[in-house]
Amino acid sequence: MFLLNGERRHCVDVSDRGFQYGDGLFETIAVYQGKPLFLQQHLDRLRAGCQRLFIPYPEQDQLKAEVKQLCEGSDTAVLKIIVTRGSGGRGYRQPDSIVPTRLLSLHPFPEYPANFQTDGVVLRFCQQRLASNPVLAGIKHMNRLEQILARAEWQGDAIQEGLMLDYDGHVVEGTMSNLFFVKDGVLYVPLLTYCGIVGIVRQKVVSLAQYNQIGIVEKQFDKTRVLEADEVFVTNSVIGIWPVKQLDQQCFKVGRITRRMQQWYAEARTEELKL
Ligand SMILES: Cc1ncc(COP(=O)(O)O)c(C=O)c1O
Numbered sequence: 001m002f003l004l005n006g007e008r009r010h011c012v013d014v015s016d017r018g019f020q021y022g023d024g025l026f027e028t029i030a031v032y033q034g035k036p037l038f039l040q041q042h043l044d045r046l047r048a049g050c051q052r053l054f055i056p057y058p059e060q061d062q063l064k065a066e067v068k069q070l071c072e073g074s075d076t077a078v079l080k081i082i083v084t085r086g087s088g089g090r091g092y093r094q095p096d097s098i099v100p101t102r103l104l105s106l107h108p109f110p111e112y113p114a115n116f117q118t119d120g121v122v123l124r125f126c127q128q129r130l131a132s133n134p135v136l137a138g139i140k141h142m143n144r145l146e147q148i149l150a151r152a153e154w155q156g157d158a159i160q161e162g163l164m165l166d167y168d169g170h171v172v173e174g175t176m177s178n179l180f181f182v183k184d185g186v187l188y189v190p191l192l193t194y195c196g197i198v199g200i201v202r203q204k205v206v207s208l209a210q211y212n213q214i215g216i217v218e219k220q221f222d223k224t225r226v227l228e229a230d231e232v233f234v235t236n237s238v239i240g241i242w243p244v245k246q247l248d249q250q251c252f253k254v255g256r257i258t259r260r261m262q263q264w265y266a267e268a269r270t271e272e273l274k275l
Pocket residue numbers: 028147173174175176177178196197198199200201202235236237238
C-alpha cells in the first residue's frame with residue numbers, strides 16, 4: 001500500500017532527485033495494532049534531516065493524517081516514509097523552488113525467529129568502513145551505499161548483523177542497527193558525531209538508562225573494547241533490542257542489563273501504544 005503525495009499511487013517521476021541522487025530522507029517505523037510506534041520521534045528526526053539538507057519539511061498535520069490513513073486497519077506492519085527534494089534543478093543544482101515528494105508505504109513485518117530476542121544473535125565485523133561527515137551524521141538520509149556494500153559481505157542465515165567501523169577504527173554501529181555494550185555495570189554507546197544514524201530506539205535506550213540510573217558513557221571505542229564487553233546488544237525500530245550472543249569468535253551471555261533494558265523498552269512500547 002502506498003500514498004504518494006497523498007494519493008494512492010506509487011509511480012515516482014524518474015526526474016525525482018531522490019531517484020537521481022538519493023537526495024532525500026527516510027524513516028522506517030514499526031506499526032502495532034495499526035499504530036505507528038514512536039511516530040513523533042520519527043517525525044522529529046525527519047524534520048531535523050530536512051533542516052540539515054534544506055528540504056522543506058512537509059506539513060506535519062498532513063503527514064500525520066496520511067500516516068493514520070495508511071496504517072488504520074492494519075495490524076503489525078512496517079511503515080516507511082520517504083521525503084525527497086522532488087524534481088527539478090540542473091544537475092546537482094537545486095531548483096529555486098523546492099516541491100518535496102513524500103511517499104508513505106506499508107510493508108509486511110519481517111518474521112524473525114523469537115529466539116533472536118531471547119537467546120541473542122550472531123554478529124561479525126564488516127570490512128566496509130563508514131566515511132566521516134559530521135553534516136550527514138545522525139540523520140537518516142537516503143544514501144546508504146556503505147551499508148549496502150557491508151551487508152553484501154555475508155550470505156545465509158548464520159549471521160544476523162554486521163558491525164561497521166569508521167576509517168580511524170572506531171566501532172560506529174551495525175549495518176541496520178545501533179550498538180550498545182556493557183562493561184562492569186556501565187552501558188557504553190558509540191559517539192555518532194562523525195557518522196552513523198542516531199536511532200530512535202538508541203535514543204529510547206539512552207533515556208531509559210538515565211531514568212533508571214544506569215551509568216552511560218557515549219564516546220569512541222575500538223573493536224577490542226566491544227570484544228571485551230560483558231554484554232552486547234543492537235537496536236532498531238523493527239527489531240527492538242536484540243542481545244548479541246556472538247561477535248566473530250567471541251561469545252557473550254545475555255546479561256542482566258540487556259534483559260532489564262528489553263523489559264523497560266517493552267513497557268515503554270506498551271505505554272506508547274495506549275496513547
Ligand atoms: C544504519 C542504521 N543505523 C541505525 C539504525 C537504527 O535506527 P532506528 O532505531 O531509528 O530504527 C538503522 C535503522 O534502520 C540503520 O539503518
